Amino acid sequence: MTKKIVFASGLRLVIEQMPYLRSVTTGVWIKAGSVWEEEPLAGISHFLEHMLFKGTTTRSAKEIAETMESVGGIMNAFTSREQTCYYIRCIDEDFELSMDILADMHLNSVFAQEEFAREKNVVIEEINSYEDTPDDLVTELMPATMWPHHSYGRAVIGSRQTVEAMRRDDLVSYWQQKYQPRNMVIAIAGNIDEQRAVAAVEKYFAACIGDSIAIEPSSPQAVSGTVYINKDIEQTHLCLGFPSITSRDDDYYTAAVLSCALGGGVSSRLFQEVREKRGLAYTVYSYNASFLKSGSFAAYASTRPKNINQLIQVITAEFKDIATKGITEDELLRSKQQLKGSLLFGMESSSSVMNKIGKWELMLEEQYSWEKSLDKLMQVSREDISRLAAKLFVPEKLVIATVGPQQDNFDLKKLF
Numbered sequence: 001m002t003k004k005i006v007f008a009s010g011l012r013l014v015i016e017q018m019p020y021l022r023s024v025t026t027g028v029w030i031k032a033g034s035v036w037e038e039e040p041l042a043g044i045s046h047f048l049e050h051m052l053f054k055g056t057t058t059r060s061a062k063e064i065a066e067t068m069e070s071v072g073g074i075m076n077a078f079t080s081r082e083q084t085c086y087y088i089r090c091i092d093e094d095f096e097l098s099m100d101i102l103a104d105m106h107l108n109s110v111f112a113q114e115e116f117a118r119e120k121n122v123v124i125e126e127i128n129s130y131e132d133t134p135d136d137l138v139t140e141l142m143p144a145t146m147w148p149h150h151s152y153g154r155a156v157i158g159s160r161q162t163v164e165a166m167r168r169d170d171l172v173s174y175w176q177q178k179y180q181p182r183n184m185v186i187a188i189a190g191n192i193d194e195q196r197a198v199a200a201v202e203k204y205f206a207a208c209i210g211d212s213i214a215i216e217p218s219s220p221q222a223v224s225g226t227v228y229i230n231k232d233i234e235q236t237h238l239c240l241g242f243p244s245i246t247s248r249d250d251d252y253y254t255a256a257v258l259s260c261a262l263g264g265g266v267s268s269r270l271f272q273e274v275r276e277k278r279g280l281a282y283t284v285y286s287y288n289a290s291f292l293k294s295g296s297f298a299a300y301a302s303t304r305p306k307n308i309n310q311l312i313q314v315i316t317a318e319f320k321d322i323a324t325k326g327i328t329e330d331e332l333l334r335s336k337q338q339l340k341g342s343l344l345f346g347m348e349s350s351s352s353v354m355n356k357i358g359k360w361e362l363m364l365e366e367q368y369s370w371e372k373s374l375d376k377l378m379q380v381s382r383e384d385i386s387r388l389a390a391k392l393f394v395p396e397k398l399v400i401a402t403v404g405p406q407q408d409n410f411d412l413k414k415l416f
Helices: 044-051 061-069 092-108 113-131 134-146 160-165 168-178 194-204 252-263 269-277 305-325 329-346 350-364 370-378 382-392
Strands: 002-006 012-017 023-030 074-079 084-091 184-190 225-230 236-243 284-290 295-303 399-404
Touching: 002 194, 012 194, 012 350, 023 092, 023 350, 044 074, 044 084, 044 113, 044 168, 061 074, 061 092, 084 092, 084 350, 092 194, 113 134, 113 160, 113 168, 134 225, 134 236, 134 295, 134 399, 184 350, 236 305, 252 269, 252 284, 252 295, 252 305, 252 329, 252 370, 252 382, 269 284, 269 295, 269 305, 295 305, 305 382, 305 399, 329 350, 329 370, 329 382
Parallel strands: 012 184, 225 399
Antiparallel strands: 002 012, 023 084, 023 184, 074 084, 236 295, 236 399, 284 295
C-alpha cells in the first residue's frame, strides 16, 4: 500500500514498501516538461535534466557518477511532455547516499558556463541522432501534425534553433521557477520503511522552499492531415493515428485494452494481419498516449516504399473493423490477461513501482493502487471497447505521418 506524507513546504512524499527486495529506487519528480515551455525555449526542461548531472557546489560531474557506480547504483533521468524525473536505484543499505546525491543535484547544481556550452553540443547531437532514427522521427511527426499550434505538438527535446539560442540565465530562471516543493514529488519504492524515508527527506530536502506551482495546461485543438519527410533510406516509416482520451478519463483502461487487442503483441490484429498474413512489415504495433488535456491513439509500422499504400489500407481497415464491429470475447479476455501479467510483473520491480506511484501523485494527485488498477482493467467490456473505438476512430480526425525515400499522396477520405 502506498503511503503519502505532505511536508509543511508542500513537498509530497509517496512510499511503497517492498520488504522482499534488496533494492530501493528513489525518484524526484517535477511538473516540468515541454507542455509548459514557451516556444522560444522549447526543450529547456530536457536541457535542464542534462545539466543536473554536471556538477554541484560539492561534487563535480565525474564525482556524481563515480559515487553511485562505486556502490553499484544506477542513476538516470528522463523528460516527457508533462514531467521530469531523475532517479537512483541502489542497494537498500545505500539509500541515504542516494538521497544525499539527489538532493545535492536538485538544490546545489552550479550550471557552470563551460558545462552549459559543452552540453549544448551534446543535446544537439542527441537531436541529430533522433532525426537519424526514422521510427523516432515519425512518431514525433504525428503529434506535431495533430496539434500544430500547441505545446503538446512540440518535440520534448526541442530543436537545434531553440537549443542554440538558450542562455545560462534562461536555464537558471526556469530551474528556480519549476524546481520548487509544491511542484514536485519524491517517490520511493523498495526495501525501505516509512520512518527512514521521512527522516531522509527531512534531512536532505529541508532547504527546498518556494510557492510556485505549474498551472494546468490548455486543451489543444486537434487537426487531421498528412506529413512527410524525405529520407534516403530503405523503408518508409509510418505513424497513423487519432486524437485520444486524457489521463483522467474514465476510459483510460478501456483504451489500454483496445490498444492491446489492436497491436499489443504477436497475437494482436495488426501483427497477424500485417506481418503474419501479408509479410508487409517486420515491426508493427499500436499505442495509446494519454496526457492531462488530450491524447493520441496510433499505430506504427515500416515497409518498403512500394508497399506503403497497401500497408496503410490494411491498418486503417483494422481500425475501421473494430470501430464498426468491436472485438471478440476471446480478444477481450486475451488482452486483459496480457495487461494483467504486465501489471503484476511490474509490481516485482522497485523501479517500475517508483515510476507508477511518482507519476500518479504528480499528475493525478492520487495514490497508485495495483489492486484498483487491476479491478478497473478486468471490468472493461466488449461494449466499452466498441463505444470507445467508434468515438476515437473517426476518418475526419485521421493523421498520417511518413518518413522515407519517396512521398505518396493519401486520400484520407478513401481510407475508411
